[in-house]
Amino acid sequence: MMLLINFLLAAPVFPQDLTTTVLGIPAELKENANSVIRNQEVSVEIKSISQMVIKTLKTITVFNEYGIRNIDAVEYFDQTTTIKNIEAIVYDSLGKELKKIKRKDFSDYSVAGDASDVSDTRVLKLNYTPTEYPFTIVYQSEVQTSNTAFIPTWYPIDDYFESVQRSVFKISYPSHLGFKYKEMDFGDKKIVKHETTNSLQYSIENLVAEKHEEYAPSKPVHVLFGLDKFMLEGVEGSAKSWKEFGLWMNEKLLKESTELPLETQNRIKTLVANETDPLKKAAIVYRFVQNKTRYVSIQLGIGGWKPMPAKNVDRLGYGDCKALSNYTKALLDVVGVPSYYTVIYGGERRDILEDFVSMQGNHAVLSLPYKNKMIFLECTSQTQAFGFEGDFTDDRVALLIKPEGGELVRTNKYIDKDNAQVTNGKIVIHEDGSMKMEAQISYTGIQYDTMTRFELLPLKETKDHYKERWSYVNNLTIDDLRFVNDKENVKFNETIKISVPEFVKKTGADKMLLLNVLNQNYKTPQRYRNRKKQFEIDKGYYDEDIIDIELPQSEKVIAKPENVNLETKFGTYSTEILFLEANKIQYKRKLLIKKGLYSVEEYEEFRKFREQIAKNDNSKLVLQSNK
Structure with a gap:
């Protein structure tokens, strides 16, 4: 016990x-x-x-x-x-x-x-x-x-x-x-x-x-x-309808914030003096803002929601998204180009809800009506092309703040083939198995948006990123790398030169040569025994590669991968290998991925599609010596 x-x-x-x-x-x-x-x-x-x-x-x-x-x-x-x-x-x-x-x-x-x-x-x-x-x-x-x-x-x-x-x-x-x-x-x-x-x-x-x-x-x-x-922040607001909410924002947060110094007004008028088209005027104003200002996040009291006065941005040379959008609007007012301050969700694609009027959004841009369509200007970027939104603000519902009230609109979309990467390159294989490659790559749409950041990075950091991106190629060296941001055509152009020692791998009497050097999709989606949720391809895109390969006279091709042509509801994929001359080969590849929301039952079909792409992207030529 x-x-x-x-x-x-x-x-x-x-x-x-x-x-x-x-x-x-x-x-x-x-x-x-x-x-x-x-x-x-x-x-x-x-x-x-x-x-x-x-x-x-x-x-x-x-x-x-x-x-x-x-x-x-x-x-x-x-x-x-x-x-x-x-x-x-x-x-x-x-x-x-x-x-x-x-x-x-x-x-x-x-x-x-x-x-x-x-x-x-x-x-x-x-x-x-x-x-x-x-x-x-x-x-x-x-x-x-x-x-x-x-x-x-x-x-x-x-x-x-x-x-x-x-x-x-x-x-x-x-x-x-x-x-x-x-x-x-x-x-x-x-x-x-x-x-x-x-x-x-x-x-x-x-x-x-x-x-x-x-x-x-x-x-x-x-x-x-x-x-x-x-x-x-001490200001009484009204949100019975989007029109009423927009009126409140215009009267209480935006009104009397567009005053500019006379000197700046005269300067911007001079810059656009030879232009009559409002879109070209707006492009000149946009470049002026990019060259004069920089982005600083400001969240002080009502200033977290009310833009800094345009005259202060003009004097200080900086502002947040609200201030820079309002400043650009003030400059456009001076040259007679109408525009609207616009509230939006930046980042993750999210709509201002039509049936729930309230304080929504986390970002501000400027909307420019032009020939029955709307041009959206991201005023915080010093590098972005005029009228290009990118995936930070594309394809979502935004709120225009007009003098007569608020109005909901959807921003422009960049769908599938709009988001293109086109590569033209030449590979030269030397007798010792090493290779030199030069390629010109152009990017448009969301792929343009992804690439523009590299022009601001130190060259070493960019090269390190590329080496990681092409980690499936051992001992790759980037010999030269040049960028041109073509803002007029919203296209990012890249010229790259690389070299790889021992690129051709020996396997007994034969040798193996990798065809897809710069654009392998080597990752496949995870397999699920019992997947619960539908799946979404958030961004569609299109890649096209044309690579000429020059072999040494001492080598001949004894085996090549079969041409591939895959067509699915999620996209298409094709490869083709052409013999141009005795020692010259052309490798062609096209990949289209389609944006969309798909059912749980379709996931395994999508996974297999991506698995086939990964397998074919790793295809190799088999060479044998003529000696």
Whole structure:
């Protein structure tokens, strides 16, 4: 009996709340999980048009180093947002308290990352280095803000390899402010919703972790919230319709910000004096802005949304996307070319939502109406061709801010063959098996956009990148590399010379010669036994290669790959080998990949298509000596 008593006394006493121990996690939530959200409660209370309180309670168990990023114990603050409370407690796997973390233990730093950022926003973030896995963190915060333009979005799950045991989002609001919400990508998720006249609650339980699948479109479950009447940095706003929202932006954020010094006005008039076509005038103005200004991110109070006055940009020579777009617009006004300040999502392709009027977008560009179409100008780039958008802003819904109100438009698309890489090259094989190659490569569309960054990089960095890109060719040396950015025709031209010793590989009495030197697609999509999601080819493109190969007189071709012609719904691929003369061969290759959204059932067919491309791109000629 005494032994039993001693054992019971020595055994750990588990806490009442099983959310701080791994014992309370169902087995199915542990599978494929780097972390599990045990309990998350977010409460948003909109007290008035200028007062909102956000309370967060989050309990998360972390199984490994990859799950640490899901802790998300972070809050932002500035002159209009105050962190009233922030703290955390860390527990071991059995629920024993390891550490209390108070406000003073959180890292406090500015969101301005480098010299090109200017911001008054700061962040408090928990940076915890664990001594053991698994561990559990209980995190709590309370934030108060006078801005009601941006209400937190509910994301019950926001990462792969993370399970959710319970997540609840509550929001209350005065009914006269015009509260609204939009549910996105619920699918078959079992979400419980409870709504009253001035409150709304969502909850979900036992969401199992999902693995990442290649080419899967990113569509997380979430709910957006907004108000028809809101406050932004002390400025009252209205968002009942996009037209009304655009009027508000024009009157409160843009109006009276386009004044320019008389000297600058006269200078820009002189520059365009010999032009009558508005598009050519706009191109001259655009180049003037590129040569005079540089991009600096500015996020100071209302300046995070209101452009810096054009006269200040003119004097300082810098600005953020809002300021530079507004400055370009001011210059165009001077020479009589109409344009519109435009709000857009830059980066990941995302639309301004037509049926949910609210503060949306993270970027500003300038729109130029011309002959029944719209030209979009990226005013932050010092190198981009006039009228070229690139994949940062192409093919998405944007909001034009006109004097008469807001108007939604879709930006231009670069589809499939628009995004071309065309290579013409010559390879000379020497008697010792070494090779020299010279190639001219031209890029258009999104492939143009990808290449323009190289003209600004140091040559060594560019060469290192190319060597990694062509890592399948051993001991490759780049002898010469030249770029020409043809902005008039929106084409990037490249001339490259390379050499490779021992390029021809001996295999017994025969020798092997690689045909595709510069443009191999050697990676194949991952195979899935039971894929869950449909897949998306986000960007289509077209490659065409014509390579002349000159062999030594002492070598003859004894075997070559068969010509290939593949046609699928995802694209086409073909190769052809022509004998021009006794020792001269021409290798032709064409690859078209089509943008599109495809079903789960079609994925394996796509994977096999890419697998065949990878196999054929590694094809070789077999040579034999004439001696």
